[in-house]
Amino acid sequence: MPSRKLSGKPEELAAFIDKFDIFLFDCDGVLWQGKALLPRTVETLAHLRNLGKHLLFVTNNSTKSRATYQKTLQDFGIPCDVNEIFCSAYSSAIYISRVLQLPRDKKVYVIGESGIEEELAAEGITYIGDDGGDITPEDYDSFGPDEDVGVVLCGLDRAISYRKLARAYQYLRNPETVFLATNIDSTFPTHGKLFPGAGAISAPLICMTGRTPVSLGKPSQAMMDAIEGVLKFDKKRACMVGDRLDTDIRFGIEGGLGGTLAVLTGVSTEEEILEEGAAAVPDVYLDRLCDILG
Numbered sequence: 001m002p003s004r005k006l007s008g009k010p011e012e013l014a015a016f017i018d019k020f021d022i023f024l025f026d027c028d029g030v031l032w033q034g035k036a037l038l039p040r041t042v043e044t045l046a047h048l049r050n051l052g053k054h055l056l057f058v059t060n061n062s063t064k065s066r067a068t069y070q071k072t073l074q075d076f077g078i079p080c081d082v083n084e085i086f087c088s089a090y091s092s093a094i095y096i097s098r099v100l101q102l103p104r105d106k107k108v109y110v111i112g113e114s115g116i117e118e119e120l121a122a123e124g125i126t127y128i129g130d131d132g133g134d135i136t137p138e139d140y141d142s143f144g145p146d147e148d149v150g151v152v153l154c155g156l157d158r159a160i161s162y163r164k165l166a167r168a169y170q171y172l173r174n175p176e177t178v179f180l181a182t183n184i185d186s187t188f189p190t191h192g193k194l195f196p197g198a199g200a201i202s203a204p205l206i207c208m209t210g211r212t213p214v215s216l217g218k219p220s221q222a223m224m225d226a227i228e229g230v231l232k233f234d235k236k237r238a239c240m241v242g243d244r245l246d247t248d249i250r251f252g253i254e255g256g257l258g259g260t261l262a263v264l265t266g267v268s269t270e271e272e273i274l275e276e277g278a279a280a281v282p283d284v285y286l287d288r289l290c291d292i293l294g
């Protein structure tokens with residue numbers, strides 16, 4: 001069934017909204033781009049809350065923790081509870097502690113930012129990183145496999161370096177060391193353009209090792225497991241709202257949600273939504289989230 005653009009008719013928009021009790025919102029490219037809110041985001045979310053709808057924020061961006069996202073949302077004028085927020089740093093920490101059950105004497109080598117470190121710490125997981133400085137002659141001698149490193153976890157790292165990758169590669173030469181990615185989005189939408197995404201950070205490690213990481217962000221249902229570990233909801237009365245077909249919309253479809261809504265303010269384009277063989281086909285789409293206000 002091809003996707004269709006929701007019309008601006010108030011009755012059609014109201015009928016669409018009435019089909020759901022809960023909306024799962026992707027963040028980058030839906031609510032904001034970088035530090036800039038997209039038009040009427042606050043008004044749109046307030047409108048849905050006033051209609052009694054529950055809102056969840058479900059982001060693949062691992063640079064911030066849930067707590068930091070809560071402050072970000074509140075600073076944007078979007079009141080929320082931390083238990084309404086799910087990020088790939090959180091789904092990764094939950095996976096490592098409760099699914100993988102990494103022994104407490106093992107540690108995680110992190111390529112990424114503070115969001116990952118904070119969520120690992122919250123789950124009591126020991127981690128190490130790398131300051132990202134220039135690789136030194138001593139490094140060439142000292143870097144090597146380390147049996148205490150049970151996991152290499154890679155996410156968006158805007159200070160990536162040769163040294164960080166070199167260290168991760170040495171750890172991953174041990175086949176016992178688990179290779180995880182918070183998410184593998186190829187690009188990151190910000191400032192109206194696309195920049196390297198988390199997938200571009202883990203790609204060199206895939207190239208070097210020939211290993212593919214288990215990704216814990218959308219479309220992986222590890223993110224849905226993390227959500228359902230916090231709250232149960234009627235999936236058939238839930239709608240996923242996203243800007244990326246291969247993450248958000250696929251996540252909603254494969255998660256068995258009642259509906260999917262794509263918006264064109266992030267990564268995916270109208271052409272990609274309508275083309276044969278689209279990565280995933282949203283039920284409906286809009287130019288901007290706020291167009292749901294009519």
Ligand SMILES: O=C(O)[C@H](O)[C@H](O)COP(=O)(O)O
Pocket residue numbers: 026027028029058059060061062156183185186187188189196197198199
């Ligand atoms: O590269 C990334 O990590 C992603 O582009 C980014 O974080 C996506 O975040 P989301 O759209 O899921 O909020």
Ligand SMILES: [Mg+2]
Pocket residue numbers: 026027028029030242243244266
């Ligand atoms: Mg997005």
